Amino acid sequence: MSTPLANLATSIRQNRAFTGAVLLLVALFLLYNVLHPRGFSSAVLIQNANESVAIVFVAMAQTIPVLLGGLDLSVGAVMTLSACIASVLVNGSPLQIILGMLVTLLAGTAFGFCNGLIVVYGRLQPIIATLATGAIAMGLALFIRPKPGGDIDGDLNWAVTNSLWDFVDTYGLFDADAAWFAPVAWIPVPLLIILVFGACVWLPFRRTVTGRTIYAIGSAEGAAYMSGLPINRAKIAAFTLAGFFAACGGLYLAIQTASGNADLTQAGAYTLNSIAAVVLGGTSLLGGVGGAIGSLIGALILRVISFYFRILSIDPLLQPLVEGLVLLAAVSLGAVRVLRIRNRLDLFR
Amino acid sequence: MPSAFSRLRPEDKPVVISAAFIVVILILGTVYTLITQGSAPLFSPNYLLQQLQTGAFLGIVAAGMMMVILLGHIDLSVPWTLTAAAMMATAVGGEMALPTGIAVGIAVGLVNGLGVAYLRIPSMIFTLGVDSVMRGLMVWHTGGFAPQDQATPLMRFLAAEKLLGIPVAIFVWVLVSLVIVTILARTAFGRSIYATGNREAAAYLSGIRTRWVIVGAFVISGICAAIAGILLAGYSTKAYQGMGNAFLLPAIAAVVIGGTRILGGQGRYVGTVVGVTLIVLLNSVLSIMQMPEAGRQVIYGSVIIGMLLVYGRDKRLTG
Amino acid sequence: MSAHPFLQLSGVSKYFAGTRALENVDFACERGSIHAVLGENGAGKSTLIKIISGVLRPDTGALSLDGQPFDFANPAQANAAGIVCIFQELSLVPDLTVADNIALAQPPRRYGMIDRRAQRHRAEALLARIKCEDVDPNALVRDLSLSRRQMVEIAKALGKQPRLLILDEATSALTRNDVETVYGLLADLRQDNVASLFISHRMNEVERLCDTLSVFRNGRHVETFSKGAKTDGQIVRLMIGREVDAQFPPKPAPTPHVPHLHVDNLSWEKRLRGASLTVGRGEIVGLGGLDGQGQKELMLALFGVLRGVEGRVTVGETQGVPTSPAIAKQAPRRIALVPEDRKTEGLMLPMSIADNLLAASYAYVSVGPFINPMLESQAVSEAIAKLQIKIGDPQDPVATLSGGNQQKVVIAKWLMTDPDVILLNDPTRGIDVGTKQEIYRLMRRLADEGRAILFYSTDYAELIGCCERVAIMYDGAIVAELSGDAVTEEAIVSAALNIHAAPVGVAS
Numbered sequence A: 001m002s003t004p005l006a007n008l009a010t011s012i013r014q015n016r017a018f019t020g021a022v023l024l025l026v027a028l029f030l031l032y033n034v035l036h037p038r039g040f041s042s043a044v045l046i047q048n049a050n051e052s053v054a055i056v057f058v059a060m061a062q063t064i065p066v067l068l069g070g071l072d073l074s075v076g077a078v079m080t081l082s083a084c085i086a087s088v089l090v091n092g093s094p095l096q097i098i099l100g101m102l103v104t105l106l107a108g109t110a111f112g113f114c115n116g117l118i119v120v121y122g123r124l125q126p127i128i129a130t131l132a133t134g135a136i137a138m139g140l141a142l143f144i145r146p147k148p149g150g151d152i153d154g155d156l157n158w159a160v161t162n163s164l165w166d167f168v169d170t171y172g173l174f175d176a177d178a179a180w181f182a183p184v185a186w187i188p189v190p191l192l193i194i195l196v197f198g199a200c201v202w203l204p205f206r207r208t209v210t211g212r213t214i215y216a217i218g219s220a221e222g223a224a225y226m227s228g229l230p231i232n233r234a235k236i237a238a239f240t241l242a243g244f245f246a247a248c249g250g251l252y253l254a255i256q257t258a259s260g261n262a263d264l265t266q267a268g269a270y271t272l273n274s275i276a277a278v279v280l281g282g283t284s285l286l287g288g289v290g291g292a293i294g295s296l297i298g299a300l301i302l303r304v305i306s307f308y309f310r311i312l313s314i315d316p317l318l319q320p321l322v323e324g325l326v327l328l329a330a331v332s333l334g335a336v337r338v339l340r341i342r343n344r345l346d347l348f349r
Numbered sequence B: 001m002p003s004a005f006s007r008l009r010p011e012d013k014p015v016v017i018s019a020a021f022i023v024v025i026l027i028l029g030t031v032y033t034l035i036t037q038g039s040a041p042l043f044s045p046n047y048l049l050q051q052l053q054t055g056a057f058l059g060i061v062a063a064g065m066m067m068v069i070l071l072g073h074i075d076l077s078v079p080w081t082l083t084a085a086a087m088m089a090t091a092v093g094g095e096m097a098l099p100t101g102i103a104v105g106i107a108v109g110l111v112n113g114l115g116v117a118y119l120r121i122p123s124m125i126f127t128l129g130v131d132s133v134m135r136g137l138m139v140w141h142t143g144g145f146a147p148q149d150q151a152t153p154l155m156r157f158l159a160a161e162k163l164l165g166i167p168v169a170i171f172v173w174v175l176v177s178l179v180i181v182t183i184l185a186r187t188a189f190g191r192s193i194y195a196t197g198n199r200e201a202a203a204y205l206s207g208i209r210t211r212w213v214i215v216g217a218f219v220i221s222g223i224c225a226a227i228a229g230i231l232l233a234g235y236s237t238k239a240y241q242g243m244g245n246a247f248l249l250p251a252i253a254a255v256v257i258g259g260t261r262i263l264g265g266q267g268r269y270v271g272t273v274v275g276v277t278l279i280v281l282l283n284s285v286l287s288i289m290q291m292p293e294a295g296r297q298v299i300y301g302s303v304i305i306g307m308l309l310v311y312g313r314d315k316r317l318t319g
Numbered sequence C: 001m002s003a004h005p006f007l008q009l010s011g012v013s014k015y016f017a018g019t020r021a022l023e024n025v026d027f028a029c030e031r032g033s034i035h036a037v038l039g040e041n042g043a044g045k046s047t048l049i050k051i052i053s054g055v056l057r058p059d060t061g062a063l064s065l066d067g068q069p070f071d072f073a074n075p076a077q078a079n080a081a082g083i084v085c086i087f088q089e090l091s092l093v094p095d096l097t098v099a100d101n102i103a104l105a106q107p108p109r110r111y112g113m114i115d116r117r118a119q120r121h122r123a124e125a126l127l128a129r130i131k132c133e134d135v136d137p138n139a140l141v142r143d144l145s146l147s148r149r150q151m152v153e154i155a156k157a158l159g160k161q162p163r164l165l166i167l168d169e170a171t172s173a174l175t176r177n178d179v180e181t182v183y184g185l186l187a188d189l190r191q192d193n194v195a196s197l198f199i200s201h202r203m204n205e206v207e208r209l210c211d212t213l214s215v216f217r218n219g220r221h222v223e224t225f226s227k228g229a230k231t232d233g234q235i236v237r238l239m240i241g242r243e244v245d246a247q248f249p250p251k252p253a254p255t256p257h258v259p260h261l262h263v264d265n266l267s268w269e270k271r272l273r274g275a276s277l278t279v280g281r282g283e284i285v286g287l288g289g290l291d292g293q294g295q296k297e298l299m300l301a302l303f304g305v306l307r308g309v310e311g312r313v314t315v316g317e318t319q320g321v322p323t324s325p326a327i328a329k330q331a332p333r334r335i336a337l338v339p340e341d342r343k344t345e346g347l348m349l350p351m352s353i354a355d356n357l358l359a360a361s362y363a364y365v366s367v368g369p370f371i372n373p374m375l376e377s378q379a380v381s382e383a384i385a386k387l388q389i390k391i392g393d394p395q396d397p398v399a400t401l402s403g404g405n406q407q408k409v410v411i412a413k414w415l416m417t418d419p420d421v422i423l424l425n426d427p428t429r430g431i432d433v434g435t436k437q438e439i440y441r442l443m444r445r446l447a448d449e450g451r452a453i454l455f456y457s458t459d460y461a462e463l464i465g466c467c468e469r470v471a472i473m474y475d476g477a478i479v480a481e482l483s484g485d486a487v488t489e490e491a492i493v494s495a496a497l498n499i500h501a502a503p504v505g506v507a508s
Helices: A004-014 A016-035 A042-067 A075-089 A094-121 A126-144 A154-160 A164-171 A179-185 A189-206 A209-219 A221-226 A231-257 A264-280 A292-311 A316-333 A336-340 A344-348 B002-006 B013-036 B045-070 B078-092 B094-117 B123-142 B153-160 B168-186 B188-198 B200-205 B210-236 B245-257 B269-288 B293-311 C045-052 C075-080 C098-102 C116-129 C146-159 C176-191 C203-209 C232-240 C295-302 C325-329 C342-346 C353-358 C373-386 C403-415 C433-448 C460-466 C489-497
Strands: C007-016 C019-029 C034-038 C060-065 C068-070 C083-086 C164-168 C195-199 C212-217 C220-226 C259-268 C272-280 C284-288 C310-315 C335-338 C421-425 C452-456 C469-474 C477-483
Touching: A004 A016, A016 A292, A042 A075, A042 A189, A042 A209, A042 A231, A042 A264, A042 A292, A075 A094, A075 A126, A075 A231, A075 A264, A094 A126, A094 A231, A126 A264, A126 B245, A126 B293, A154 A164, A154 A189, A154 A231, A164 A179, A164 A189, A189 A209, A189 A231, A189 A292, A209 A221, A209 A231, A221 A231, A264 A292, A264 A316, A264 B123, A264 B245, A292 A316, A316 B123, A344 B200, B013 B269, B013 B293, B045 B078, B045 B168, B045 B188, B045 B210, B045 B245, B045 B269, B078 B094, B078 B123, B078 B210, B078 B245, B094 B123, B094 B153, B094 B210, B153 B168, B153 B210, B168 B188, B168 B210, B168 B269, B188 B200, B188 B210, B188 C353, B200 B210, B200 C342, B245 B269, B245 B293, B269 B293, C007 C045, C019 C045, C019 C060, C034 C045, C034 C176, C034 C203, C045 C083, C045 C164, C045 C195, C075 C083, C083 C146, C098 C116, C098 C146, C116 C146, C146 C176, C164 C176, C176 C195, C176 C203, C212 C232, C259 C295, C259 C452, C272 C284, C272 C295, C272 C310, C272 C452, C284 C433, C284 C460, C284 C489, C295 C335, C295 C421, C295 C452, C325 C335, C335 C403, C342 C403, C353 C373, C353 C403, C373 C403, C403 C433, C433 C452, C433 C460, C452 C460, C460 C489, C469 C489, C477 C489
Parallel strands: C019 C220, C034 C195, C034 C212, C083 C164, C164 C195, C272 C477, C284 C452, C284 C469, C335 C421, C421 C452
Antiparallel strands: C007 C019, C007 C060, C060 C068, C212 C220, C259 C272, C259 C310, C469 C477
């Protein structure tokens, strides 16, 4: 009954939106490479991956409060704050660099933890509480970086924004031209970072009782309470993890651009795009359904769409229009459910 | 005093607290100016009127936003609805400038309302998509540059002139406010907004056409954003890219500080006016103090959290 | 058997907003027994089990388990002590899988993470024990039918290794085969020295399964006795109680009524299967039967809430099923519905009494497009006076009123629209006796004014006391219509159970 194949079939059926998003991404990306004037190349892939990391992390951050049935309007600001912290701390001796990265991640995580405390013990609606804490995060970012700029270790910048070969070569870990290394040497480091964090943080977390509780709260908070799940702990954990992922995004953005920039507009754009990515990736805004891997895919879809403008020499001015239309089309597909409802009272639940 | 306070209706408490906080801001700001400059500009009528003139734009946006929040929804399309209305109004020009701008607002509101009420897509995401589409259309229309069209004289008059020594923009805000108050308090539509926002199922079973109510509220939000856009274009003599971006979050904050429940169903319009005033005065006091942007953001966020912790808390979840 | 009972309650009381749900209850049950708790709707059974399982805390009294006093703050603590309840309103999380749900709070873990393989094996074993091998542990609960969900709920409870298992109408949604499985399971548990509390309305089920019976009435524990100590008739009399305090206004002499509301062969999804019925002006027609036989759907269909209704509906001269409540309430139909759940469907609880009263009749207090404050306050005070609603200030939130007065607000809201047809969906549920009597008198007065009233009640005494005719629903259709002297408790009960058609369970 539970053969791996049957399990896979069940899993695909249950995650129709996620599967759709993956197929859409694959199709978009293949077509992109076919249309690309120089065809598929490691250089293009590296560039694409670099431009995707920050939005992917912010989208993953947004996913977790959304799974609760809430929303975190501070993710973009926390990302910006982390980037500004990193732009000050991530330089000097190797030890200082590592310490600087840890402090950056810790700061974002702590900020998320505070969000969680305010939501749980202040009993405020997440959307409005994070709207306010987002302003505070932007204020702190501006304190640290009143003007764009920064000092990021150049080696680190080079090492993590290029291929694995460059990473190994920069730090002289071993002979980068070794034959056994060649098959994987082309892989872009940013892509690895995304995958490693997705696999090593989110997937295990999802399989803890706290992670499951987040889903249960978003799906049926009453049933979660009746079943004796740790509701407060899960809510705080959700916002804390959101802070952590946002900090990852900020750290990478700082290393990639070798600077920090407390740009209010950019932070807002990241927050709004994160919501779009979460929905595109198949996570329900009502909570309980979806996951951070879906949002990773959703964020990549948003990015790939933007790459098209570059290679097709479409007027880049059309980009927001196309992004908006894609988003509206994707969410309208979900509206089919409404037509199937026979008891109109069910519309209001 | 505490007993008098506790006798207040729950929806009046935010208004009273916010109003008291406005007084505190004025006093603190004046103490600061007296010490540093030896003058009290905050209490000069001209200064206050000037602040309220710019506050009028935010006030009008917040008025529309409040209608949507009362339903438990939100309108994230305000920034580019505002910009689109301003750009279209200046592009058409002449006598048709105003009707064109308002028509843009109505059209966007209709699309938002239909998506939210009939397709039942969460307003958070639907209006976000519509905002992006409007931005795309406007950037496409202008080629990404600042449009060269000038605001019409009427727009200039409404936004920047004075009548009887009072900026006309304030009259427009007052007029919009009167209309909103009348709608909320004295029409079936307004009452239905509260009913639908409280419990849509009960409103529907009372024979209220809840979907029309939702569409109507989004249309009003669109119209208000459009009016604000037309005024702002008149004030700056032309429309420009991203002119609406600075209004979205302060408008939501003003509505919520004024005591409107973010989940809908509860809130008084006077609270929104007080909330707008609070935000405008807070901003102007901070700029008198030459507070850097960093400090402003922190204070701004802390004020919202602090005020909500005083009166905006949800009921404790019980079994 | 030990010196003290396994579960013991002494002097337990619980009040909600002034009305008593349980009063001074002493109750005990033993291990290795299946103990039935019987009583009418509102007798206090569900409050009893909520207190035992930690959902509610008693206002007074003491509880003990195995001689140890307990006072649980939440269901998790009760679970930890071995008290597991299968609730009527399911405690499953719809977006998680069956296996996730069965091991929800205490999953098998490896390296701190949930061991999904072990979890699935556990789910498979538990599902096999209740003969539900057809349920895929990887399926989402939301994709299961109601009867399968109920079985998953039972598997989940079993997985918690209960010492005391409470089943609250746990067989109501099950197929006949499942019911047999559950019976077998309960018998096994009795062998394993587990105590089971079994709440059911079905007498034959109780007869077959239980060894001890307790009867509750009006929040009091009436009597506990062994199976076979009393006849069915005696038990029913204990449940109904003859000191019933409800007094009904006198019925008028039977007169033929011209049908005003005409329902013909109404069908919807699988919940209504060709229901036909007429209600005349000046007539109160009762709608009876077991819970969930389509009574609610019938009323919603007549009020325009359901999509895809088939069949004919005529109100006066007007034909056709209305397509929305807004259309249903207008002339020429003028239908009103007092819905089942006044807290979520009838009222906007945080809003004022005045706003709630006006919610259906803005058009009646408006002059042109504007609501006239004079007409408004006049209409509100008239409505309050007419129904003698006891309030401080019409501007107070309606949530501050007692249940009975809240229900009066719902009824008054609809009377302001001057309806011709009034649909009442169990309007007296959970309200005090005094208000009940006022509502009975009001119904009679409204009928005398020439309105057609359709009255669904789960309380048979009400149907007998108020209605000239009673239509009994079973499985989406009207299976019997009783009138005049034929409206008796025995007749209603046997028609409601549709005794010859399905003795056990309702096949789905």
